[in-house]
Amino acid sequence: MQLSVYQVDAFTQRLFGGNSAAIVPLDEWLDEDLLQAIAAENNLSETAYFVPEPPGGEADFALRWFTPEVEVDLCGHATLATAWLLFHELGYSADSVSFVTRSGVLFAEQQGDRVVIDLPARASVEVDCPAPLAEGLGRQPAAVRSGANLIAVFESEADVAALSPDFRRLAELHPQGVIVTAPGDEVDVVSRFFGPSFGIDEDPVTGSAHADLAPYWCERLGRAAFSARQISRRVGELAVDMQGDRVRLAGHGVLYLRGSIELS
Secondary structure: OEEEEEEEEEOOOOOOOOEEEEEEEOOOOOOHHHHHHHHHHHOOOEEEEEEEOOOOOOOOEEEEEEOOOOEEOOOHHHHHHHHHHHHHOOOOOOOEEEEEEOOEEEEEEEEOOEEEEEEEOOOOEEEOOOHHHHHHHOOOOOEEEEOOOEEEEOOOHHHHHHOOOOHHHHHOOOOOOEEEEEEOOOOOEEEEEEEHHHOEEEEOOOHHHHHHHHHHHHHHHOOOEEEEEEOOOOOEEEEEEEEOOEEEEEEOEEEEEEEEEEOO
């Protein structure tokens, strides 16, 4: 059996920037162990698989995301990369597309030269700093919030950029990943994301993390939209717009690879 595979750099306008996702279009679902094995072989933050939904279904496609270790409930950059691939490479002619996922139905649309994806906002509450978080980051955050992930808030972009985490210690916080964030120097908000227990020590650009960050930063900034930059080595740029209980993330995509997977 032969499967098509694509690799798209998401939330960037330059090749080798943003976050790279592998995308494998399928006619029907394969065995879950095989999906996980392909994701492990790809060894990217996420591999996305999509299957057409039947006519009259609740969405256009069913979409799933796998890290090298596990299937995850939500992945923003691989959703944007999948929509970008449909719009730009696979001849999908509509201006919008919908995906049924483990996080409900997600929507994506073309907006000029960008793709906009629609994700559920994920609230968080302020908590005391867990010992593995402070020790894993090597310093005490100004504040900590807990929700789908832990959010460690720092005072400056320089504080976030300087972090050199102990990933083994941060892995003790499973099933939560760790978002570190601060006001940006050139954009409104900067962040980094660490998910060592999911097989991702540092994710280059994390769309789902901005579904966590949006409620906090919109309240703090006193507005519904802000510019964001994930300051990993690859760097990613996002425009964030919170609308009710949804978060719209806008970004670009760049095709890196077209290929095939050979399965005996």
